[in-house]
Amino acid sequence: MNRLTGFPGDLTGLLTAIVEALDVPMPSIHRADEREHYRVLERRSADVVIALSVLLRHPGSGALDATARDLRRWTARRPVTYTPFRSGRTGGETG
Template sequence: MSESDTLPADVVDLLTAVVEALDLPIPSIETADERKHYRLLEDRTMHARIALQCLLRHRDHPDLPDDTAYIRRCTAEHPITYTPYDSARTEDEG
């Protein structure tokens, strides 16, 4: 693999921020948790889309570190507030 085949570090950082924002654990089977999961995924997707659209609109002057920081900041502002599914639990445990 040549150097030209390798993604630049700032692109890798941006893609990592997008994946971290969208990689949510599945919710418990409780309806409220499913709703919170859906809403959180919606919010985080919106912010990632905004950052990526800005990059595409301003291709001549990309600011990857700023857009990466924006995604990470929005991810931190929208933490997981639902109970993730726990496959280790049994019906007897509730």
């Protein structure tokens, strides 16, 4: 992984895993896509809170790398399955 910050590599890895988990595309304008977007974001947010809570309660028990790995594994289990929004400029759906 490229060093994107001045933070230690394991902290950068954890922050990157958090961003990857929470950075989901906006849904299309269809109601079902909006509901699924909310569900994905809600589940992934809960995963981030759980991972960070465990890390804070047991700081000596696990490495930041292990927490980042867990977050990535959990994120992969909750893929984006809805249709993302596309603006008219990209040739897709318009708002």
